[in-house]
Amino acid sequence: MKIVHYPHPSLRQKAEPVTQLSKDIQILAEKMLELMYEHNGVGLAAPQVAQPLRMIAINFVGDPEQKDQELIAINPVIIEASKTIIDDREGCLSFPNLFSRVRRPKRVKVQFYNLKGELMEGVFEDLAARIWQHEIDHLDGVLFIDKMGTVGRDASKRALKEFEEAYYEAQKNGEIPKDLTPRF
Numbered sequence: 001m002k003i004v005h006y007p008h009p010s011l012r013q014k015a016e017p018v019t020q021l022s023k024d025i026q027i028l029a030e031k032m033l034e035l036m037y038e039h040n041g042v043g044l045a046a047p048q049v050a051q052p053l054r055m056i057a058i059n060f061v062g063d064p065e066q067k068d069q070e071l072i073a074i075n076p077v078i079i080e081a082s083k084t085i086i087d088d089r090e091g092c093l094s095f096p097n098l099f100s101r102v103r104r105p106k107r108v109k110v111q112f113y114n115l116k117g118e119l120m121e122g123v124f125e126d127l128a129a130r131i132w133q134h135e136i137d138h139l140d141g142v143l144f145i146d147k148m149g150t151v152g153r154d155a156s157k158r159a160l161k162e163f164e165e166a167y168y169e170a171q172k173n174g175e176i177p178k179d180l181t182p183r184f
């Protein structure tokens with residue numbers, strides 16, 4: 001399992017709710033955390049490992065030693081967002097080395113299930129709120145390039161073209177399997 005990069009079609013799929021906390025889901029959660037840490041991320045959504053499921057891994061400080069900052073969220077939803085908007089820089093593990101300012105609500109209230117199937121709720125601010133919004137967007141096939149302002153989008157044009165060329169080259173060389181069916 002590996003992190004897929006733009007423009008892999010999995011990133012544009014709307015993910016399906018997780019209906020059962022099976023052993024496969026537990027294994028997927030562990031693999032997602034592993035990959036997130038390996039790539040120094042603070043969040044990773046299942047569509048980024050080509051699994052169209054509503055499931056995300058987060059570590060708010062990106063530190064594998066700080067387990068109290070780590071969580072797996074199943075079927076997360078934002079139930080409230082602040083009117084206050086923050087404009088800040090962010091990146092995405094599916095767009096290596098591309099960063100841009102994105103405007104997002106400063107504070108969100110989130111509901112999700114943990115791996116034990118317990119319903120959890122929390123209010124998050126600033127970077128933590130940004131991580132939730134970025135990851136939940138992934139579950140709907142929405143990417144941070146969709147939310148950049150015109151300046152960010154213009155600045156990213158060349159990088160996006162390079163991602164596209166790399167992807168089509170890998171596809172031509174047979175490095176990207178055409179079958180995207182999840183192995184569950």
Ligand code: CO
Nearest residue numbers: 091092093094
């Ligand atoms: Co991302």
